[in-house]
Amino acid sequence: MFTLPGQALSLEASRASLELSALGDFEPSNESAEVLPADRAGATLRFPAQTQAVQARLAASGDRYAGYAERRSDSGLDLLLWPDRATAVLASSGYPGRRGGQALGFAPSSSTLVVAGGDDALKTEAIVGTLRWSATTGAAERGGVGAGGLNQPRAFATVTPFGDGFLVAGGQKPVDGVPEAELELHGTAELLGGSAELLPLQYTRTHHAAVALADGRTLLVGGRTKVGSVSVAQYQLELVDPKSLRASVGDAITPRIDPVVLTLSDGRLFVGGGTLLGGSLSTPVGEWLSADARLDSTPLSPEVPPRFDRGFVAMPGGGVLAVGGCEDRLPSSDADAEACQQCRTGCPPLDGWDAWWIASDGAADRVSLEGVSTPHPVLVAGSDGSPWLVASEPLSPDIPRLFRFDPWAVRFEPADGPSDLRLPRAGLPALSLAPDTFVWVDDVDVGGELLGLRLGARSRFTRDVALVLSSDPEDPERPAHLVPTRAPDERTTYDGGLTLADPELTVLVTDTDYADVRIALTVATSALPRVQLNGLALGGDDCPWPEGDARGGDAEQPTVVRRGARAQLRYHGARSAPCPVDDGRLTVGLVAGPRPSVVKQLEIFRDATAF
Template identity: 35%
Template sequence: MEVPRTVTLHGLPSCPLPEQTPLIDLEALGDFPAGGRSGEAPRSAGQRLLFPAETRSIVARTGDGAFQGLAEVDPSGDVDVLLWPLTRPCTLAAAPHYPAAGGGRAIAHHPRENVVLIAGGDAGQTSAVVGALTFRTDTGVAEPVDAAARHVLFEPRAHASAAPFGDDLIVTGGEDPLVPVERNRRVLENAEVFSVQAHKFLTELIELHTPRTRHRSVLLPSGEVLLIGGHDGDGQPLALLEAVSPMSRSSSLGGLANLEVGRIDPEVLSLEGGGFLVLGGFDAAGAPLPDAEWLSADASAHLGTSPIPAAAHVTAAPLPGGGALVVLGCVEPAPPGDDDCDGCGCEASSAALWLEPNLSVYPIEVPPVHRPWLIPAADGAPLLIDGGALIDGGVIGEGSGGEGSGGDRIWRRFNPWRVRFEPTNLPPLPPVRESPRGAEAPGDAPGDAPGDAPGDDLTDDAADGSGGVILERPLSLDPGAFLWIEETSRPRVRGLRTAVRHRFTRDLALLTLTHPEDAGWPLHLAPARPGAAVYGDRALELTEAPVWLTDVDFADVDLELRWEGSVPVVYLNREPFGDAERPWPGGSEGDPLRVERRGATVTLLRGGERLQYALGAPLGDLVGDPVGDLVGDLVGDLVGDPVANPLGYPTGYPTARVSVGFASGPGRAAGPTILRGIEVTRVVPGKDGRP
């Protein structure tokens, strides 16, 4: 069945669509098999088009592929799609009033509402300490929150943290930036809710259990917001975890684990398949902390600690299968009198690590950088950029400090098959020539209205070609797009799209397509750890460690494998099928293998025979969570239909979406496991049999 929907296409003001592009190619995607699900739409707004009823995302492209965009959509309603110039950075917002220089802003993306919120900041005696800005990821519109109508933050906040909160967003904790001396600042013990629909902060505050600043916030499967790390009003690092509920509008410590070590300004990752990784940060004396701590998906259990060195700057990105890539910047302090790093506090030095959920750690080489940022990206290949070092009062000349120090601000991509960082063809960031400090506008006190209209400076680069330091973590919007804030005298929000790959993408010709710059990199597949598989001759030799399909997940799905040697194991999330406990049915060597997932049932087929198994292990158990069934019917009720769940909550079996991986089978008596073909077919949920 097809349903009519109005589709409106948008471009970015700083990177508009070419005038000579009359038509845009559209592709409808969702949990249904591939077919004739594409067409063309005029550029003009408000086109009424027919889409399959099961459509859950729409990909739009210009004919030459230079502009691309995607939108995850609800089962009904109109659709807005923002087209970005592929691989070209664009300025998304550059209002003269907000954001202001100084960093310390809270930033969050609400995928279901298609909005990014930036709020507060360490902007001294300016109105930016209560200011806020939104950016619409579906239309490209950047809009300051109305200060004259007092729709901004109720209290000045710096170093707070933000996250989706039901249909809204929440900004938790922080400190009073109007006090110049940081150790004398009042730490806030409350949170403010931003209404997306009303485009304003609500007047009712939510009380937290304890004052908290310089912390991180992430979403739990229940929809609660988990607060991790930071310090309290006495400057003591917090090991206590705290959850804020959008239903009760209250916070709680109940049923949550503690960190082994309280961490100020930690790095926190939400891992693929559930769970969190907490690493980095500082103690009360400002010394960097070592090690990485693993938490279960509901944060009720501490699962263990991976040993990693301490570093003044830690950045991380999730990898397929629940692991993480970590880069440590400023590993060594700068020696006294170092002309290349006077004032930046460290040499351009770094180390990288690949972490597995079983607590294993693998070292990786990485070019030296001062302030590295890792950004999740498609194909299990995070991007690395040097956020820039501040020297001589905040001025960096071109080429200063050596490779990767700020004069060499090129994008590098992690190659999971070669286990190394490689240069990309993305445009480098401009060199940093000015300090983000001391840029406050004269007379701009809290409550003043801006003197210029927002968006007056939506240019791709500053007039002198200079760039800005990146103080805050870049924000991932989807596997192919992200944004960041460049600190200059007038900070700019910038964004970049590198791909339109996402959870509903259809993977065709797996094992035959390779990365355009590396024939040894099978597209859309990534190993769970270094050396997990060997790729060559369009075939994959597996080991006991899985190789994962990247970026995509599935409701009901069919898999068909062509193989030789020992039978493979298929992973649905981190649950194995075809191993010794849930073996394949009998058959002959080389018989095609087929897996059919239908809700809570997994059927293995081989040589005309079939065996059925339950898909029943709770997500937490798969990483050692002793608590038991961590997400069941209750969570499913809270988040609703998992097929139309853009936030991607791990809703538990039988309705959980699954990621897919492959590994060698038990014994290997028949020789190594070789995969020569992988066919993946999405099935409309609830439909029995082969589509």
């Protein structure tokens, strides 16, 4: 067990009890929980052999800590305790430097964060420096000239997991006093910590975006490039293969400088935002790519207007949340000109700050931003389908505040937390490591800091009890750990029971996935909902609920049992023939059937009886 730098446990906390829970594809038992003194070393934990993750909690004198780690080998695991809702300094005193421009990338497989390069042209260690930070131990390792640093000075490059390491791609060479348009752009990439040999790219590019695809390749998106000495906005996608170490040209999309690229829960990619070379906004606001980076034909609703500095974050069910940003217009009066000063480009929208919930099919619903000012929002992923937003209140635009999205009310609400909580600032790099956990670079006088904040500990192996019956602890009008895949209307409601009447909307169990599983429903209507495993809805024509004649007890509970690539439906004492489902881990959701249904409780057990 480890603590963050500067966050060592107090004497009282070190003597407190550490609560440990074993998680995995099994039901809890006396063997899956341990309570130990926090300062006890070398303890043998008698957890089940199939334990796949461990969650830790510790509380003492008002201080609370939480940790979570997944098992990667038979040798055990390292677990890092984070302070609850308190900003932590992960690295300081030297690199990452000032003036932004750093590239951030995270590899979940190794729990390693990398920070590379930067725009502080007067400090060599800032423009070729690197930082590796372990999310399992909290240890930080810096690289510099001739010792683990970059082979070339790079600002506004990208970092992605690549094979067993990381790929740093593109960027520009910082030179103090030289206009950005005249800077040398990099048409190369390099393997961090690997060979000094540079990998040639097909194009130079800076201020671009990058993402690691499921097949291991890195996709480069947009940015500014040069044709000869002329700068242009890049429209050509580019893919870099870790096996061949070669770059190839992909599809053509809308030109975008400073775009955002997101990996969605349905496997596709969303590319949004950005500008053209002259500073005008790229349109359409966003577009989709397939999982292998081919252009997708999904059209985005024209209701979503383009904005400077708009934020984007992925939502469950393949959706996207687009928030805030400034309108491309000139001031209309002296008073308006003063209001426009809060924007880096453009002015506040004439009809108010806007946000949109974009569904997987491109349809969009407006999201309320009442009481929130969003000229340059910072959006980060959150659990329960509730991303976090760093913005401000209209009467105090210079004070950053933390808000959270409520998908059932389709609005942002102020989040609980200390009033002096340090938060990410607009224009500086920030990155989500996991839902509710994010890091960012802060531009301070001492030379830059890497900061982190953890706001929750929900995970893929979390055990949920009495779903639907249980409401959110902070909002009784919202069900705990359930989220609709698009903005709900009067056909999908919650009042202690979940009414389902919209067949186009799925209510998902958030953040978790399952191997063999048993799903039991308590339903208040004769009509039954459909149970969705990944994208397959069971209970419809292809795999209907059985028509038995038993009544009472467990026979009244519609139940789905999934083992491997088959699932069976059970109801009224009858059992369906096994239905084919996806192999591997599955998500769980509920969908309306032909007639409205009311679900009173949803129970999910991480086991499955034989067919």
